[in-house]
Structure formats: structure tokens, C-alpha cells
Amino acid sequence: MAETAERHREFADKHVAVIGAGVMGEALLSGLIRSGRPATQLIVADRSPDRLMQIQERYAVRTAPGAEAAAQASTVVIAVKPQDMAGLLREIGAQLRGGTLVVSLAAGITTAFLEEHLPDGTPVARVMPNTPALVDEGMAAVSAGSHCETHHLWEAQDLMRACGKVISLPEDQLDAVTAISGSGPAYIFYVVEAMIEAGVLLGLPRNTSTELVVQTLYGAATMLRDTGEHPTVLRERVSSPGGTTMAALRELDDHKVRAAFLTAMEAAATRSAELASGKVR
Structure with a gap:
């Protein structure tokens, strides 16, 4: 009181x-x-x-x-x-x-x-x-x-x-902020959608796939926040040599997913700058 x-x-x-x-x-x-x-x-x-x-x-x-x-x-x-x-x-x-x-x-x-x-x-x-x-x-x-x-x-x-x-x-620096945290939730939801669809493709019921993905996302984000460890360190702890995670990550690298994220966020920052300059208002 x-x-x-x-x-x-x-x-x-x-x-x-x-x-x-x-x-x-x-x-x-x-x-x-x-x-x-x-x-x-x-x-x-x-x-x-x-x-x-x-x-x-x-x-x-x-x-x-x-x-x-x-x-x-x-x-x-x-x-x-x-x-x-x-x-x-x-x-x-x-x-x-x-x-x-x-x-x-x-x-x-x-x-x-x-x-x-x-x-x-x-x-x-x-x-x-x-x-x-x-x-x-x-x-x-x-x-x-x-x-x-x-x-x-x-x-x-x-x-x-x-x-x-x-x-x-x-x-x-706000154009970069817009690209990272302002638009960021949409990127996360986009990845979550894809992971849920992958679960369905692999034979899981949609509600089960959704529960698995959402809790995995929540747990991973909590680890990043609470441990203070660099994401590379946390990723390597999950990635056993010759294991399932490495097989999946190789496919992501082959499809240039990391590069696509960088390009996408650059596009968001550029668009933010255009809006701020009044070019597209």
C-alpha cells in the first residue's frame, strides 16, 4: 500500500x-x-x-x-x-x-x-x-x-x-532499430510458422507441433537472456558432430538463410529511412 x-x-x-x-x-x-x-x-x-x-x-x-x-x-x-x-x-x-x-x-x-x-x-x-x-x-x-x-x-x-x-x-540509429526489434517479431513469427508446418509435414498433429515449437522458442529465448552466453556458444552445445542438428544447419547454410536474413533486415532499414525522409509518405 x-x-x-x-x-x-x-x-x-x-x-x-x-x-x-x-x-x-x-x-x-x-x-x-x-x-x-x-x-x-x-x-x-x-x-x-x-x-x-x-x-x-x-x-x-x-x-x-x-x-x-x-x-x-x-x-x-x-x-x-x-x-x-x-x-x-x-x-x-x-x-x-x-x-x-x-x-x-x-x-x-x-x-x-x-x-x-x-x-x-x-x-x-x-x-x-x-x-x-x-x-x-x-x-x-x-x-x-x-x-x-x-x-x-x-x-x-x-x-x-x-x-x-x-x-x-x-x-x-533508429532505422536499424526498426529493422531489428521493430519488425523483428514478424521474422520470428515467420520462422515459427515454417517450423510448425515442418512438424505437420513430418506427421505431427498441428496442435502438438505448435506446442513443441512455441515452447522451444520460449526456452531458447530464456536461455539467451538468463545465461548471457553468446548465441554461437549455445548453438554449438546443441550441435553434435555428425548429428541431426548439424544436418539441419548445413541445409540452412546451403540455402543461404543467414545471408537472406541480413539482406531482409537491410531492406527493412532502407525502407525505414525512406519513410523518415518523406520519399514515400
Whole structure:
């Protein structure tokens, strides 16, 4: 109880507006509440009245139009589609109080873009999150804008820490982050799909194959995290000379799977840079 009371005092004057109640907006909202942020300090805005009603019923938070929500907050988190960003920034810009931190979760939106469309001197931060935030296992990278001071950066980190891990990086590294952790869950799901199909091909019932693959993935990831061992070391421990694992790995190497992953992630990083430059916006 004492710890909860302390957390409530810590957030007493820090109202947070979440504009955009889609998948990532809701993930952050639910994470903030689970981490101890009082629902009374959270304001949610979304273009869909039905979606706002769902969020209000689910989390007992206040809802308001975007500009009104921004006017009441010390931190504004924007989780809308990139193509909607410019219009929204124009809408809320005049309503922001001095010193209000604006945090963007939108892919390809640079801090320079945010600053260009907001009042001079507005502190902004750009975040590259990923979907495991939905289960409090997200990996987010935060980059500070030119007016973002240390305490603003800490606030942005604290927000994202509510639903996973967070690191701070220079903005010129966010394209690589997008390629690795932002898009990364899709690569993992792609491999899992293939392994499950292989199990079915080899005669296993689909539910059995799925259970085997998912638990194997979970166990391997836990080993990587908890042992601190390099993945090469862990792989070699499974790979007996002339054994089944070596036979499988040889096939992967023959099909240049490692090279394909490198090429794929380079393509994702290139696409991220194109989005950020506005070439395909």
C-alpha cells in the first residue's frame, strides 16, 4: 500500500494524454495502469467514438478530443498513423502548455518533423516500439529531439518501461532499430510458422507441433537472456558432430538463410529511412 501511495504521489502532477487508441496506444495505456499510474491521470483521444467508449469502459480513464486532451497533459503520447501526424500536430500545437513533452510512436516520423509542426521549443521524443509491448515484453528505443532535456528523456523512458524494456539511442540509429526489434517479431513469427508446418509435414498433429515449437522458442529465448552466453556458444552445445542438428544447419547454410536474413533486415532499414525522409509518405 505504501509503495502504491508513493507511485500515486510521483504521478500526481503528471497527466498523460494518449492520442490514438489503436494497438500500440492501448498497449501503452494498459501498461501504464498496471505499472501504478492512476487512471485519473490518463486522458485518451481517438477519432472513433466507439473505440473511445470501449477504452473508457475497459480502463475507466477520461476521454476527450485530441486538442482538449493535449491541453490538459504534461506529456502527450501520439500513436496515430504516420499519414495522420501532420494534421494532428497542427490541431494540438496551439493547445500545448509550455514545456509539454510530445512523444511519438509513429513509424518514420522524425523529431525534426515533429518540431517543425509544433510551437518553437517544444520538447519531443521519438520512440520505436514493438508489438510484444502488448504482453509487457516490448523493446523500445527512444531518441531525443533538440529541445528534449534529460528529465524529458527520463519521462519518455519511464512511459515505455511500463510495457517492456527501453534504451536511448541517437536518432540516426533508429532505422536499424526498426529493422531489428521493430519488425523483428514478424521474422520470428515467420520462422515459427515454417517450423510448425515442418512438424505437420513430418506427421505431427498441428496442435502438438505448435506446442513443441512455441515452447522451444520460449526456452531458447530464456536461455539467451538468463545465461548471457553468446548465441554461437549455445548453438554449438546443441550441435553434435555428425548429428541431426548439424544436418539441419548445413541445409540452412546451403540455402543461404543467414545471408537472406541480413539482406531482409537491410531492406527493412532502407525502407525505414525512406519513410523518415518523406520519399514515400
